[in-house]
């Protein structure tokens with residue numbers, strides 16, 4: 001039977017991303033490599049992009065020279081690891097001198113991305129890099145028996161202007177997906193009959209969780225579903241409980257960023273395998289933060305990039321039951337650098353994650369929360385459920401184990417999901 005969307009996918013990809021097919025084929029081959037083969041391939045590519053950046057990017061040339069390190073003639077991993085990391089604000093400030101000459105590339109795409117703190121980063125992504133990134137997602141799909149041309153449900157931001165919506169709907173038709181613009185219970189319910197044809201659900205994990213909550217009593221059927229993919233947010237254990245119940249499968253995490261590409265993709269056995277063909281990952285021994293080098297981004301190299309997430313890596317001898325040997329990220333625990341201020345002490349915002357994780361595992365209670373700090377020594381925790389003395393007792397008792405000088409209040413607020421984009425578990429209103 002002719003699959004229209006598959007045909008359309010191939011036709012579109014040949015025009016826009018001609019190298020996607022070669023990248024995908026290669027990725028399917030190397031995913032079976034041993035860990036030592038992958039490490040070797042990874043270092044070869046690392047050396048290659050460092051040398052290219054040294055020769056063709058003014059910014060990195062200077063950075064390598066400052067470290068007295070010529071990656072083309074005297075490569076060593078030790079020297080590489082001493083190189084000063086690059087930060088997002090530098091990608092913005094030195095944008096032009098980071099870019100390598102346009103003439104190296106047949107085609108480049110203009111990309112714009114904004115962070116949670118609001119600053120906007122723009123850059124040019126060369127065709128091979130863009131295609132590689134798409135191929136890496138395609139490979140992730142393939143682990144679940146899904147394809148990029150399959151029917152998708154896609155969660156997206158809110159408050160989109162009408163004209164933009166029309167454009168997006170047209171674009172979505174071409175890639176066989178429909179997306180949700182609003183978090184409106186009625187609109188979500190209307191979707192139910194269409195869900196049985198969906199093969200892939202993707203979007204922010206918290207939205208996928210919200211949908212499951214909303215439809216849990218409607219006996220939804222997901223007969224065709226192969227993959228539920230969560231991006232950009234932490235997946236809490238209680239998200240997975242309800243996902244297993246409603247979607248009949250857990251949420252698989254895709255971890256990456258626009259500038260770094262796909263960093264890791266979760267396999268059907270639940271491990272986030274590092275995309276060794278596309279990124280070189282280090283963990284900063286000082287703050288636990290990820291340092292990532294994109295191995296494909298020749299038009300706009302990001303070498304030793306401090307992405308801002310804190311990660312935990314699996315020990316190198318850890319073997320995943322799926323058989324793939326690429327190294328594994330155990331957990332993306334949160335953003336580094338976000339601070340909660342007590343009267344005298346300072347705490348990492350990650351503390352909140354541990355408090356609610358403990359309550360979940362010890363008391364078997366899942367609490368949807370978002371914490372807000374308006375004033376030092378005080379913090380509001382917004383919850384979706386009714387605030388009872390029992391709930392207060394539960395949260396305050398656990399919190400006391402971590403916070404010694406913060407006065408907490410619980411507030412019932414149902415609608416804290418109503419903001420665009422990523423759901424943050426801690427919002428600081430302090431300067």
Ligand SMILES: [Zn+2]
Pocket residue numbers: 267268269270271273320321322323324
């Ligand atoms: Zn695995």
